Amino acid sequence: MKRILIVDDHAVVRGGLRQFLASTDDLEIAAEAATGFDALALIPGGDWDLVLLDMSLPDINGLELLKRIKRMRANLPVLIFSMFSEAEFAIPALDAGASGYLNKDSPPYQILSAIRTVVDGGRYVSPSLGEQLLSGVASSSQKAPHETLSRREMEVLLLLSKGVTLTRIGDSLHVSVKTVSTYRTRILEKLGVKSNAELTRYVLQHKLG
Structure with a gap:
């Protein structure tokens, strides 16, 4: 069973993901953190296979928290799970060490696919982001x-x-x-x-x- 730490300040999101992943036989939400500092306290001692990280937290900016997590445990996969625009934030997050970027509007099958891809050591980008990366960004x-x-x-x-x-x-x-x-x-x-x-x-x- 792969152990996931979810970092999100919305209890309804944490609860929804816990219930959703409970229906699988290979993934579980092993712990939850509602703030960045709570997450940093859990990172060192936990046997985590994945951190599912929101970009908008009440105390630490998501990108800054991502960098701190990667400094603490460089090999720990982090999947960004956010409402922020993929076009705006996905590439900076990937550059900062995230293994993938997933919008909260994504359908359930895509959420599950992204989590399993990253847990297994891969990198996940949505089809739309993949096209953007291939075609290049718009001119300045x-x-x-x-x-x-x-x-x-x-x-x-x-x-x-x-x-x-x-x-x-x-x-x-x-x-x-x-x-x-x-x-x-x-x-x-x-x-x-x-x-x-x-x-x-x-x-x-x-x-x-």
Whole structure:
């Protein structure tokens, strides 16, 4: 039986996956974590075959948590399971060490296929992402404003849109408040907005978080 650690702040998602995988004879949700720090406490001592990781957590950005997990246990497979746009976040997640990226809107058979592929040591990308990787990304002239943000700027944007303070963002990303403030200024300029409220509106309008 393959043991899965699920990291997601929504109890309904954790419960749904536990019930769904209970119908299989080779997979089980062995433990759950609702926050990034809870996950980090479980990673070292657990006999995990897979981490199923949400990108949006209340304390640590998903990409940052992924990097920390891979630093702790480089060979532990991590499958991203997120509502975030695959086109926006899949490639950064794969670059950061994820073994696959799966959208929460995926049908059950695809969820099961992705989990089994990654548990068996493979890498999973959806057919649509596979086509994107083969065809290449759109030219920079066609990019939306948020697509010009760096990976770290995107992380800061998502945290700001949730009302996280500069101090807490700095603590989460291990940078100074001054550095976070610099990121915020760059983000405002690139997106053409003037306040955190407008940042939040932009994130909601573009379904980024």
